[in-house]
Amino acid sequence: MAALQISHGSVVNLKNELKQLEEEEQKVLAQQLLEQQQHNDDRNACSITIIIDNASWHREVTDDTKPPQCLWGKQMIVNWLDDHNILYVDDISKAELLQLAYENLPKKKYKVDEEAKIIELISYELAWANMKTCIRDRNTKFTSAEVNKVAQEWIDNLDETEAANYVNHVKQCVATFKKADMFAEKIEEELNDDDDEHEYSVYSADTDNDDDE
Incomplete structure (x- = not known):
């Protein structure tokens, strides 16, 4: 059985190639780790919790998310529906308009x-x-x-x-x-x-x- 002849130069080249591949792999892993850390930082930045008391002005919602009131006139409820792009038919009562509004209330902000x-x-x-x-x-x-x-x-x-x-x-x-x-x-x-x-x-x-x- 013939012995496999491998020159010293080939072994050196092979070692260099393996070392280069290992270094490139380490760079890729380091970059992936950095991107993952940045992603986690961004995700954590979006979930900051503000702890406040239960004062009335701390629970006040923005104007665009305030629900319509029962004491409003029919036209005011219609305007609210228009502002929130909610479709309705013309020949319905105030109570029906109000019910439609409550069924489509925006998320509170x-x-x-x-x-x-x-x-x-x-x-x-x-x-x-x-x-x-x-x-x-x-x-x-x-x-x-x-x-x-x-x-x-x-x-x-x-x-x-x-x-x-x-x-x-x-x-x-x-x-x-x-x-x-x-x-x-x-x-x-x-x-x-x-x-x-x-x-x-x-x-x-x-x-x-x-x-x-």
């Missing part, structure tokens, strides 16, 4: 939850954004260990002054939003006053014409 989504009003979101920027700029090895190392360094260097700046920025945003709301309310009141004056003028003119006749 609470105002406190919607406000929590506004990044400008959350100080720790500003800190989180800065930390991610730091990691992106300084992470050169693209490994989870390096990410943890850079993140921990950023946290250790976060001092009282920078933390206070985040809080003050939120306070400034709140003040700006309040000013905008007050301005919008003032404009709305002026527009309503103009409409009332116009309607009164038209009514007065019609009354004068009736008196002349």
Whole structure:
């Protein structure tokens, strides 16, 4: 039986190829692990729980998810159905319209939850954004260990002054939003006053014409 002849060079080449394949496999596994960790982070970020008391203003739903009221007139219920794209026939009673609305109520959304989504009003979101920027700029090895190392360094260097700046920025945003709301309310009141004056003028003119006749 003839012996299998394998040169030393072939063995070396084979070892190099196996080593290269092993390194490539390690890179693929590391990338998959990093993607899985990022996916878990994103999933956990979407499930933050805000613990608050049972005050009435904490349980107030958004305007678009408020249900219609029994004391509403028929036209108001019709408007609610139109706003929520719910089909109905014209020749039904108010009670039937109300029942149709209750059968198609949207999922409740609470105002406190919607406000929590506004990044400008959350100080720790500003800190989180800065930390991610730091990691992106300084992470050169693209490994989870390096990410943890850079993140921990950023946290250790976060001092009282920078933390206070985040809080003050939120306070400034709140003040700006309040000013905008007050301005919008003032404009709305002026527009309503103009409409009332116009309607009164038209009514007065019609009354004068009736008196002349």
